[in-house]
Amino acid sequence: MKLGPFILRRLLLSIFVLIGLSIVIFILARVVPGDPARLALGPRAPEDVVEQLRKELHMDKSLPEQYWIWLTNALRGDLGKSLVTKRPVIEDIKEYLPATLELVFFTAIFMVFFAILLGTLAARYKDRWVDGVIRIFSYIGVSIPAFVLAVFFILIFGYAWPILPVLGRLGSQFTVARVTGFMILDSMLAGNWTAAWNAFTHLILPAIALALGGTFQEARITRSSMVDNLSKDFIAAERGYGIPERRIMFKYLLKPSLIPTVSVMGMDIAATIGNAFLVEMIFNWPGISRYGINAMLFKDLNAISGVVLIIGLIFALTNIVVDIIVAFLDPRVRLGGIRGQ
Amino acid sequence: MANKNFLAVTVEKPREKGKWHRFWDRVSRYWYHFSRNKLSVVGLAIVVLVIILAIFAPLVTPYPEHAGPFVDYKNAGQPPSAKYWLGTDPIGRDIFSRIIFAFRGALVMSILVLAIAVPVGTVFGLLAGFYHGTIIDTVIMRISDIFLSVPSLVLALAIAAVLKPNLMNSMIAVTVMWWPWYTRLVYGMASSIRNDYFVIAAELSGASKFHIIFREILPNCLSPVFTKMALDVGWVILIGASLSFVGLGEQPPTPALGQMVSDGARYLPQLWWMSVFPALAIIIVILGFNLFGDGIRDMLQSSR
Secondary structure, eight states: OOHHHHHHHHHHHHHHHHHHHHHHHHIIIIITTSOHHHHHHOTTSOHHHHHHHHHHTTTTSOHHHHHHHHHHHHHTTOOOBOTTTOSBHHHHHHHHHHHHHHHHHHHHHHHHHHHHHHHHHHHHTTTSHHHHHHHHHHHHHHHSOHHHHHHHHIIIIIIISOOSOOSSSSOTTOOOOOSSSOHHHHHHHTTOHHHHHHHHHHHHHHHHHHHHHHHHHHHHHHHHHHHHHHTSHHHHHHHHTTOOHHHIIIIIIHHHHHHHHHHHHHHHHHHHHHHHHHHHHHTTOOSHHHHHHHHHHTTOHHHHHHHHHHHHHHHHHHHHHHHHHHHHHOHIIIIIOOOOO | OOOTTTTOOOOOOOOOOOHHHHHHHHHHHHHHHHHTSHHHHHHHHHHHHHHHHHHTHHHHSSOGGGGSSOOOGGGTTOOSOSSSTTOBOTTOOBHHHHHHHHHHHHHHHHHHHHHHHHHHHHHHHHHHHHTTTSHHHHHHHHHHHHHTSSOHHHHHHHHHHHSOSSHHHHHHHHHHHHHHHHHHHHHHHHHHHTTSHHHHHHHHTTOOHHHIIIIIIHHHHHHHHHHHHHHHHHHHHHHHHHHHHHTOSSOTTSOOHHHHHHHHHTTTTTTTHHHHHHHHHHHHHHHHHHHHHHHHHHHHHHTO
16 A cells, blocks of 8 residues: 555545544534523523524524534534634634644654653663663653643742743743744744743743653653564664664664654644643643633533534544654555554 | 383372462462562552552541531641641641542542443444454444544543533543543454454354353453553543543542642642642552552463
8 A cells, every 4th residue: 555545544534533523522512411502591591582592503403404504514614602702613713722732742842852862762771770760750750640740840930940931821021923823933933032932931841741741651662662673683684784883773773663652642642632631721821722621611512512623633633644654664554554563 | 020010100199279279379370470570569559558548538537527518717728747747728628638538539430430431342342343344343443433533531521511510420521431442452352363263163163142252252352451451540540630620520628639739729839738749649649550550461461
């Protein structure tokens, strides 16, 4: 199988899954709560107003019809109005999504960079103290929920040792015109490099809080896959040719060893997006997750379904990207169509 | 003179071991594999301690009545001391007692979630694996794909938010997103075991489908399922703490670990003990269950 049909197949599968997800969300937002119209207007609203809203929500039609109307509207970008902000949900999402994407993107970069670095170190110095320290940190890192780490960071860097900003995306002394919504990019576009640096310092703590657990876990996976591959014949052959150890390590060993690491990346990014819901709340990060949490606490059903749907979409896209990277790393997938481990 | 018996070698018959003896043999073999990694033993100690503390919470805590609607403004906001080991909150409740009581909710949640999600997920996985390549396989596996298409915490938060916020509904929310992992795990094994000779032999000898699925295939899938279960307890506690941190779990005045951290975060940095100690409790409990789970995995893998 060539890469083209492979990606096409993944895309089709994702579309199918997203349609399924939309049914689940529809049931969650329209069927489970009983009467969304009454819920939206509150218990004191007069009956005829509620009746009118029910008509507007097409609740007088059958459920499949309702779903069809809801889905076609959603595909056109109409996700209904938010109860809390009184604006179309899609507008809210457009406003808040870039902040979350920026955070998740930097978290992923941090995770990949340190996972590979620490994993390679641990494999190179297998069973020495470096390996032991990384092992212990990986046990602890997996056991600390991201929100707990975030609270610790607030306590340490917000009060005890204030060297890094802990709240928001940008210091209040800066104003940057919104172009893309990505703060660092916007600052750079405006030529305001101090603002860009300031935005970057705001990113550091939330990104570390989100990345830490995944980083050590992936470092462990990288280490064990490198150690496995070290005993393979191709490494012995390269040593036999007299290729320097450093070059074997980075050029020939690392690439095949990264396949398991990248394969779990998809899951770690999922965990990151989930944890972002709490971490954004703590660091007052104006992203889609903080918006989503507010929607959940106010039972803002349109906003909840919009947020879950958009996250499902992002997650599907990241999984496709992860699969493509695996295919790129693993010739067996690229050429043979089997997913090698 | 030829000894007619020179070929007769006395073979000592293996001594019949008693039932208890055999059982003890197995236990000590399991223990050997489990305790080879000392960290697993540490994990076991933490797990046992947490369970005992949770069960006997009213007896071991200094102020059991503080785990409910209790107010004592005279002792409000006390730092850790000999009287209040981990300090008190702004209405005078002992943090230590509340943490111990919060263990109860966390343990009940992980037990109930796994007790429902694991059998359901396993049965679906077995069915999909047994009917591999048929419509049943497609339907079950695509449904499980849908539940895995959103980060699990996001879906759990959404479900818990739509329902009324309490411990029961947060358990429902976590269960709904937990079973597909077991379906996927069991499906992979069941669909390959399905074509093994012993299953085909059973089929040819006329065994019922029920017998084949639950007596032939299921026992061969159990070891990884148990391993995953042991490793999952910590995760369930983590997700439960996350839900209660947002306010979608156990409602006050009943204490929950995540809820205590988020309450305490509002009083930072003055009443730092209010959030730091529950946070440490979360870390220790999850760490304990994770180490314990690793030990169970080593044990089941090496004594197979």
